[in-house]
Amino acid sequence: MTHDPTPSTAQLIAARRPGHALDRALYCGRQAYQDDLDHIWYREWLFAGPAAQVPRTGSYLTMQVGDYPVVVTRGADGRIRAFHNVCRHRGQRLCAKAAGTGAKLVCPYHQWTYDLDGKLLFARDMGPDFDPAKYSLKPVHCIDLKGMIFICLAQVPPAINELAANLMRYVAPSGLDRSKVAHSSTIVEKGNWKLVMENNRECYHCSGSHPSLCRTYSDDPLMTVMEGPNSASPEILAHWDRCDAAGLPARFVNAPDMQWRMARVPLMDHQESFTMSGKAAVARRMGQLPWNDAGSLMFYHFPSSWNHFLPDHAIVFRILPVSPTETQVTTWWLVHEDAVEGTDYDLDTLTTVWLATNDEDRQVVEENQLGILSPAYEPGPYSPSQEAGVIHLIDWYCGVMSARLGLRQAAE
Structure with a gap:
């Protein structure tokens, strides 16, 4: 019996240096992709x-x-x-x-x-x-x-109770149950799903890639890195105090393994929405948020989604793996169910920033994937301050895959 010298997905994960990117095969290999499907996409919510x-x-x-x-x-x-x-x-x-x-x-x-x-x-x-x-x-x-x-898709799904309780409480003021789809967009990025999610989990690249988004969204890591409901930058803590006084759920809450987290963060300079002007895109606000400058409720859930809930509209994102080096990204813009296009909102004003940001992210991810396809690629270190969200993702991924692949290999 011949020995296959190709390392398994479990071996590649076990050999990873903490705080570093993944091995080339984990971003583009056929076996790693199938393992991702079998042990994450077919088993998680x-x-x-x-x-x-x-x-x-x-x-x-x-x-x-x-x-x-x-x-x-x-x-x-x-x-x-x-x-x-x-x-x-x-x-x-x-x-x-x-x-x-x-x-x-x-x-x-x-x-x-x-x-x-x-x-x-x-x-x-x-x-x-x-x-x-x-x-x-x-x-x-x-x-x-x-x-x-x-x-x-699993026969027995993992528990969702904690996520459900927190998400329903945090999202309730946004009134998604009384919203409609104003616009949707689907693109395919030529990159592994983990690269798509990694790119979303940091703003290290934002100032150089997202001029429209950075009009309202700060690329300062202190504005997105939080360690607990009472541990964040002074600006965020002040915003949470303000939200607490208004009865608006806002403080950082997360899964123990960081599979999901949510928190409401202020936009820069008390701006209102992700628009080129920083003003609200929709005159008829969603839900029952107390102020135009209530910021964005940011919610992510590995492996498939990140989201922004603003006072005037919501933007929700879904990613799905297509191949080892392709990922489908679908974006929905939601507005109040009674908002009228042309009267309450202009579609270009509503969608310009994130249509541009999505395309800019696509280009970044595709160039990232092309570099990783090179045999010269070696995993580099993450910035502990700028890329803490990426570290959370990769640690979650490696933890889940190690446990599930380890059980499978023990049985074999």
């Missing part, structure tokens, strides 16, 4: 999209998680459910579009028809012994947290 994307009975959105196509839809009872987007007849995808609306879920191949709760209603000429009750759509775990939809 993933952000699917805002509930505002499925606003009425029959509305649906789709997503592709590795090999799994998933459809999320709102039923006649108002409940949001998720299913494997696979017909129980011969496997055709039921819904091919990214989003849409239909009274039922109808397979385009042979017109097998499912109710919005997944029950098979119609299958033509299947014979007297056919039992439609045995061919309901296969469900996917799904939960709506105050307008943020999460799904999990």
Whole structure:
């Protein structure tokens, strides 16, 4: 029996120097990508999209998680459910579009028809012994947290109680349950999903890459690095005191392993929103935030999402792995459900900053990936002050993968 000299994903992670970037193969290798799918993307809760994307009975959105196509839809009872987007007849995808609306879920191949709760209603000429009750759509775990939809492909999903309680409390004042999608954008970045998330977790690159964003969002690490509800920069602590007095949840809260965190931070110079002027983009504010300069509630969740909730609108982001070196990034801009385009907001004003920022991040990530593809690449050290968020991500990733791959290899 020949020995394969290629290090496994577990071995590469075990050999990583703390505080340093990952080995080349972990950013572009086929085996590492499959391991990421098997042990993270197929097992963790993933952000699917805002509930505002499925606003009425029959509305649906789709997503592709590795090999799994998933459809999320709102039923006649108002409940949001998720299913494997696979017909129980011969496997055709039921819904091919990214989003849409239909009274039922109808397979385009042979017109097998499912109710919005997944029950098979119609299958033509299947014979007297056919039992439609045995061919309901296969469900996917799904939960709506105050307008943020999460799904999990695992048979037994991990606990979500702590995240759910905190997220619902922090997001409630933003009124996502009374919002609508003003605009959405989907791009594919030619970079590994970890590079996309790493790039988001630091602003070391912001002054050199994001001139529009840096009009309102500070690239000072003291404005984003927090160690606890009473440990942050004086500016942030003062903002939290102000929010406390108004009953607005704002202080830093996080998972013990930093898989998720949320906190409300001020924008620079009491500016109101991510716009070129720094003023609100939407005249009709979302939710019940007490001031125009309430800042941004920032929420991230590994592996699939980062988000900003502002007084006038919200911007929510979903990433999905496409290949070892490709990642899909979808952005939704949410406004109050009664806000009228052209009257309450101008779409260009609303979207300019983050459309530009997304494209600038795409270029950064793609150049990062091209450099890592070189055999000359060696993992370099992270800045402990500027890239603390990246360290959190990579430590979380390595911890999860080490535990799960270790269990698998022990069994082998």
